[in-house]
Amino acid sequence: MSTIAAKWTTARSALTACEWRHVGGMLGTILTLHVLGWGIFIVAILPQHYKLLGLGVAVTAYTLGMRHAFDADHISAIDNTTRKLMAEGKRPLSTGFFFSLGHSTIVFCLGIGMTIAAKALIGQVSNTSSVLQSFGGLFGTLVSGFFLYMIAILNLVILIGIVKVFLEMRRGRYSDHELEHQLNQRGLMFRFFGKMMKSIHSPWQMYPVGVL
Structure with missing residues (x-):
């Protein structure tokens, strides 16, 4: 006790x-x-x-x-921002909270939109021989596959960079700046919205990032 x-x-x-x-x-x-x-x-x-x-x-x-x-992209966005704010001498307790709140907002809105769209197009979607059903199935598969491959390639590039830094550390040539740079490149969101995320100076500013 x-x-x-x-x-x-x-x-x-x-x-x-x-x-x-x-x-x-x-x-x-x-x-x-x-x-x-x-x-x-x-x-x-x-x-x-x-x-x-x-x-x-x-x-x-x-x-x-x-x-x-717990997707890697979410964790990296929260971790990168948290470390940035801590380096500025702040205590960002709510970074993950505001990010998840923003992400929940967009998921909620998309859910409502999909519900309305499904009711409007239920006849065509339920008909397996309709043009919308055929096109939607093909288009959805292509888009999903494209993004999955793109994320995989970006993560592979980041992994190679981190491994290079690690090997340099094993040889005694440690670079804190290079390691920090490679860590900050993690995640798809940071790749595309890195400049915006670097301008964050308060945890609540992660809300719009979560919406994205």
Whole structure:
């Protein structure tokens, strides 16, 4: 018990009272969004669509979303920004929170848009011989494949750069600047929005990055 108490005391002293309030606010927001989301699903959606959209489908979608949260691209964007802000002498406790909030916003909006589009085009989409069905299937596959290959190639280039730095370190020619440069190139988002992300000076500015 004394060990647990000591660890708890250490954890409490690591943050100021104001920072603990911020952490509490973030946890409260996350809990509220969960209650609203699952509440709307159970009360308004499940009773009418239980045959097609049961609780099992919802839990599966939820767990897949949780897994998506740990995608390398997300982690690298949050990590790069956190290290940048810490290097500036700041304590960016909410970097990941605002990024995930922005990402959740765009996913929510896209979900609504897809629902409206599906209702408008349900006849053509359900018809396997329609032009829209054929074109949509081919186009979707090509776009998905293109982005997956592009991400793989970019990550391979980054990996090669980091391996080169590591080999130089093994030879005794360590370059902190070069290693930092290679780490900052991680992730598809940082490749395309690097300049914008370098201009971030506060965690809340990660919200629009998450939307992107």
